[in-house]
Amino acid sequence: MGKKWMKAAVVAVSCMMAMALAGCGGGSASDGEALKVGVIGPFTGPAAIYGEAVKNGAQLAADEINANDPAFKIEIMAQDDEHDAEKSVNAYNKLRDEGMQVLVGTTTTAPCTAVAAEAYKDRVFTLTPSASGPAVTEGNDNVFQLCFSDPNQGVAVAEYMAANFPDAKVGVIYNNADNYSSGIYAKFKSTWEGKGKKILATEAFADDANADFTAQLNSMKNAGVDMVFLPIYYTPASNIMTQADKMDYKPTYFGVDGMDGILALEGFDTSLAEGVLLLTPFTAYSEDEDTQKFVKAYEEAFGDTPIQFAADAYDCVYAVYDSYQKTGCSVEDDSATICEAMIKVFTGDFTFSGLTGQNMKWNEAGEVDKTPKVCVIQDGKYIEK
Amino acid sequence: MSIINSLISGLSLGSVYAIIALGYTMVYGISRMLNFAHGDVIMIGSYVSFCLTMYVGMPGWLALVGAMAACTVLGVTIERIAYRPLRGTGSLGVLITAIGVSYFLQNAALLIWGANPRVFTTLFKGLDPIRLANARLVITAESFFTIIVCVVIMVALTLFVHRTKAGKAMRAVSEDNGAAQLMGINVNQSISLTFAIGSGLAAVAGVLMCSAYPVLMPTTGAMPGIKAFTAAVVGGIGSIPGAMVGGLILGIIEILSRAYISTELSDAIVFACLIIVLLVKPTGLFGKNTREKV
Numbered sequence: 001m002g003k004k005w006m007k008a009a010v011v012a013v014s015c016m017m018a019m020a021l022a023g024c025g026g027g028s029a030s031d032g033e034a035l036k037v038g039v040i041g042p043f044t045g046p047a048a049i050y051g052e053a054v055k056n057g058a059q060l061a062a063d064e065i066n067a068n069d070p071a072f073k074i075e076i077m078a079q080d081d082e083h084d085a086e087k088s089v090n091a092y093n094k095l096r097d098e099g100m101q102v103l104v105g106t107t108t109t110a111p112c113t114a115v116a117a118e119a120y121k122d123r124v125f126t127l128t129p130s131a132s133g134p135a136v137t138e139g140n141d142n143v144f145q146l147c148f149s150d151p152n153q154g155v156a157v158a159e160y161m162a163a164n165f166p167d168a169k170v171g172v173i174y175n176n177a178d179n180y181s182s183g184i185y186a187k188f189k190s191t192w193e194g195k196g197k198k199i200l201a202t203e204a205f206a207d208d209a210n211a212d213f214t215a216q217l218n219s220m221k222n223a224g225v226d227m228v229f230l231p232i233y234y235t236p237a238s239n240i241m242t243q244a245d246k247m248d249y250k251p252t253y254f255g256v257d258g259m260d261g262i263l264a265l266e267g268f269d270t271s272l273a274e275g276v277l278l279l280t281p282f283t284a285y286s287e288d289e290d291t292q293k294f295v296k297a298y299e300e301a302f303g304d305t306p307i308q309f310a311a312d313a314y315d316c317v318y319a320v321y322d323s324y325q326k327t328g329c330s331v332e333d334d335s336a337t338i339c340e341a342m343i344k345v346f347t348g349d350f351t352f353s354g355l356t357g358q359n360m361k362w363n364e365a366g367e368v369d370k371t372p373k374v375c376v377i378q379d380g381k382y383i384e385k
Numbered sequence: 386m387s388i389i390n391s392l393i394s395g396l397s398l399g400s401v402y403a404i405i406a407l408g409y410t411m412v413y414g415i416s417r418m419l420n421f422a423h424g425d426v427i428m429i430g431s432y433v434s435f436c437l438t439m440y441v442g443m444p445g446w447l448a449l450v451g452a453m454a455a456c457t458v459l460g461v462t463i464e465r466i467a468y469r470p471l472r473g474t475g476s477l478g479v480l481i482t483a484i485g486v487s488y489f490l491q492n493a494a495l496l497i498w499g500a501n502p503r504v505f506t507t508l509f510k511g512l513d514p515i516r517l518a519n520a521r522l523v524i525t526a527e528s529f530f531t532i533i534v535c536v537v538i539m540v541a542l543t544l545f546v547h548r549t550k551a552g553k554a555m556r557a558v559s560e561d562n563g564a565a566q567l568m569g570i571n572v573n574q575s576i577s578l579t580f581a582i583g584s585g586l587a588a589v590a591g592v593l594m595c596s597a598y599p600v601l602m603p604t605t606g607a608m609p610g611i612k613a614f615t616a617a618v619v620g621g622i623g624s625i626p627g628a629m630v631g632g633l634i635l636g637i638i639e640i641l642s643r644a645y646i647s648t649e650l651s652d653a654i655v656f657a658c659l660i661i662v663l664l665v666k667p668t669g670l671f672g673k674n675t676r677e678k679v
Contacts, residue, residue, distance in 0.1 A: 042500075044499070044500035045500045046500065046502055046602055048500040204647075204648045205648060206649070206651075206652055211608075212394060212597070212639075212640065212643075213598075214390070214394040214640070215643035215648065215651075216648055218387055218391065219644065219648075222387055235600055236600070238504055238599075238600065239598055239599060242599050243597075243598070246514060246523075246525045246527070247514075247523055247525070248516075248520065248523060265503075265504055266501065266503045266504065267435070267439065267504035267599075267601075269504075
């Protein structure tokens with residue numbers, strides 16, 4: 001009896017060892033064929049909706065590429081940063097240890113600024129889907145944005161308002177503890193005032209999404225503001241809309257890309273968001289054929305309607321794929337070699353057409369050039385204006 | 386008219402701070418410890434109430450009762466597991482434990498309810514705001530009831546502490562722990578009762594706060610917790626009327642400075658007030674000037 005057990009144990013152990021060895025060998029062989037693309041974003045924390053969208057969008061693009069191109073594979077490696085700069089750098093270091101060659105990320109501006117500095121030092125090509133702050137690309141020749149930079153968002157909104165609502169009485173509520181928000185506000189202000197127009201009331205708040213906004217809203221109301229520009233994220237925006245409604249104050253709200261996500265907020269009375277205008281390069285309800293295909297695939301895979309961030313990330317992975325083909329690099333090259341080659345392509349005559357814009361081009365500063373789109377929320381959907 | 390509007394918002398916000406500050410001040414009064422997890426008990430209470438209304442379909446008031454029950458149990462449990470074993474080991478140890486409990490609660494909430502913010506359904510759904518003076522003065526149902534509830538709690542708590550046996554025992558323990566024990570008072574029970582009341586009130590504060598400012602996240606309790614602690618210190622920590630007055634003052638200063646000075650500086654002004662009060666009157670407005678016997 002004892003001997004039989006012994007034999008069985010020996011067989012079992014040797015089987016396991018064999019399997020482990022086979023796993024190792026197989027793994028390293030397939031590793032060699034795939035380009036390792038890192039994705040960093042907040043999958044938890046107050047900005048989780050963006051990070052999740054970016055991760056899913058990138059994964060979807062990678063799956064499509066892997067299915068359609070027999071000669072090339074992309075491996076997505078995702079890490080959570082909770083919208084925190086320190087955790088983001090840790091996530092970046094972890095991905096570096098795991099052999100990341102190109103970074104699609106990070107998702108939000110403040111963490112991205114920290115990570116971009118590291119990526120610049122380490123020479124890792126970085127294309128962020130959504131970190132729109134100017135500090136992200138400043139001085140970093142290896143960092144490119146697929147989204148509009150904050151200053152450009154501010155300019156685009158001011159120009160759109162001036163053209164379409166020339167008589168609007170405009171006020172602004174922004175987050176002065178957040179460089180994303182104050183960056184957009186500063187550029188909006190200079191552009192708007194450059195047109196000889198006035199901002200009737202400007203109010204700020206500091207990060208705390210759950211604050212009392214009645215003072216800010218009273219100031220808007222007393223100044224006769226009928227269009228409130230909110231260059232902020234959707235969480236405080238939902239709070240502002242709820243409180244304004246209770247005060248019988250019903251202005252038109254104008255948001256930027258951070259407003260995207262407000263309709264997906266659990267418990268929020270979305271009827272309050274009816275008529276909200278927002279600057280966004282993507283809407284899931286567009287007639288465009290590629291967009292429809294993407295939305296369908298995304299809904300099938302993740303059971304959710306994609307927001308702009310998902311489309312940004314999807315485009316990012318395709319842009320990396322397209323530009324990488326032009327470099328002539330092999331996936332065995334180290335990240336620094338790939339980085340220099342990709343920079344050359346991006347600053348050359350490379351153009352990319354995707355869901356979030358046609359014929360996108362990049363300048364040497366890393367900013368993208370594309371046409372902005374404005375949507376309005378109607379019956380709980382974004383409708384392109 | 387706008388100053389009256391601001392005063393009402395200030396009173397309402399101050400009432401929330403006052404109810405939270407009561408929890409800080411009672412616990413400090415009886416056990417000389419700062420329960421920094423108090424702010425997170427508020428958050429847990431709000432989440433419980435949110436779940437009971439959204440997923441179980443309870444009416445708002447019943448969900449509030451449920452949240453109070455949950456928070457009472459939570460508060461007593463925290464005291465029993467995390468604070469009681471450390472009693473008598475010096476205040477620093479308990480302080481660090483309290484911070485630990487605070488982080489524990491925040492991360493537990495992150496695990497249970499996830500990171501996405503929820504929008505809290507107000508307890509006063511369907512109640513129209515009171516409009517006075519041609520609708521130039523608007524008092525929301527949330528503000529109105531928050532102020533009323535705060536006054537009721539204040540009166541009830543004062544009566545409880547001064548007119549009941551349990552209240553008397555609590556005062557005795559806070560006066561002199563050892564002597565109270567010698568007189569046959571169950572000190573542990575009194576402290577548990579204090580935690581129970583404080584945490585039950587935290588649930589009320591959480592539900593009222595989230596009714597007025599509806600965003601609910603695992604960090605929702607942090608900032609109000611710190612501000613209510615400030616209020617308790619301004620009022621004189623350990624004093625029940627002090628917590629009340631401190632909370633109201635803080636709320637009014639915050640809203641008025643936002644409305645008339647600067648929205649960018651309001652938090653700085655609030656905390657500057659704390660420093661000024663402490664410089665002028667180190668024991669707070671209602672604090673007793675106890676001399677150390679040497």
